[in-house]
Amino acid sequence: MKVTLIRPNIGRREHSLYVDEGRMEPLMLGILAGLTPPDIEVVMHDDRMEIIPYDDPTDLVAITVETYTARRSYEISREYRKRGVPVILGGMHPTLLPDEASLNADAIMISDAEMCWSEVLDDARQGRLKSVYRSHPACPPQFNRLPDRTIYNGKRYLPLTLIQFGRGCTFGCSYCAVSAYFEQTHWSRPVREVVREIEAQDRKLLFFVDDNLIADIPRAKELFRELIPLGIRWVSQASLDMTTDRELLDLMVKSGCLGHVIGFESLNTQNLIEVNKSPNMAWANDSYKEQIGILRDRGLQTWAAFTLGYDHDTVESIEATTEFAIANKFCFAAFNILMPYPHTRFYAELARQNRLLYDGRWWLHPEYRLNYAAFQPALLTPDELTEACFRARSRFNSIPSLVSRALDFKTNMRNLLRFGIYMTYTPLFRKETFKKQGMRFGYR
Ligand code: SF4
Known part of the structure; x- marks a missing residue:
């Protein structure tokens, strides 16, 4: 067979x-x-x-x-x-x-x-x-079997190993498909199994693809302690509340963490309250100043994610978000249009308000294009939102921005390795950002 x-x-x-x-x-x-x-x-x-x-x-x-x-x-x-x-x-x-x-x-x-x-x-x-x-959403039970990575041979993937410690997230952001899928639960694998998987592969650079690596802080600390002797370097996705636990941050750095994808989402507290983005709410008013400082002091690089199109967003607020991302010299930033994913509370609310575009099924609609607004925003037209997001991407990814962000001796230029990562991945992600803009879904 x-x-x-x-x-x-x-x-x-x-x-x-x-x-x-x-x-x-x-x-x-x-x-x-x-x-x-x-x-x-x-x-x-x-x-x-x-x-x-x-x-x-x-x-x-x-x-x-x-x-x-x-x-x-x-x-x-x-x-x-x-x-x-x-x-x-x-x-x-x-x-x-x-x-x-x-x-x-x-x-x-x-x-x-x-x-x-x-x-x-x-x-x-x-x-x-x-x-x-x-079946049920659960910690990936690999039954003591390691992934078969030979199927990747010859396909020229980025030279970093993807690995998963846990799945799901306990927060309940209303637009999040992960939250809908896992019903606000989180599962993690036995640490010894993860260590065995790392030891069985050759690379020293890893990406933990967890939805939120610190969703269970005691278990995350357990993992980081066991990673220290392995001498690896790793990145992951994690929520901003990691900045409240010094021990967690210290273990992270000791275990080889280079930085995280972090969902800042919005600088407007009211936006965050309305979508229940609870890990960020307390800090948006102050533009996350203290949290970013804590990460920078430890030399952690940040791949920031923003979602644009909330009910209080305007062209001006999107421009301010772009300024914020450049000023904080993020390694990279994604300016994603807020998307109504099926089965989320955000989708249901927009449907109730009759604000969904593309017949409510943007993912199948022949006219939908990647990075286009798929709903009627409150203070913008859909086209204005699409264009403002594209301008944010263009400005953040301009050459002057790329150069000014590189010149950060606390993070992107902290040492040769950090600079190498910045110079390898940032121009690549920049190129992909422009290539993907307006792409059709499907081939026909
Ligand atoms: S913190 Fe991130 S992963 Fe967790 S529910 Fe919110 S958007 Fe989803």
């Missing part, structure tokens, strides 16, 4: 296919490959950089689906099903919208795929795939 795993692309640019030069290894597919018995052949195709060979013989296709890749995933599914190959879809989007996903595949996996993967394979072997496999 042969199983084909697929990581779909988002879509295409107007006149060409989009190749994601900042692509990272699709960890979930490596985990599934690791959980597949050795008598089953596994291949993986990454639609972000290669043409999918639909005519290669295979017995089952499994596609990991996010909301942004749903349209493309359904196209890929159609191609295989036309050839008589059964397709199963898994991931966050099929879990949040199982009815929609079911219409586009032979079977779907609801919730974390590890729990039902062996049952899926058994059923596929016997040619009696069920239409739905259901």
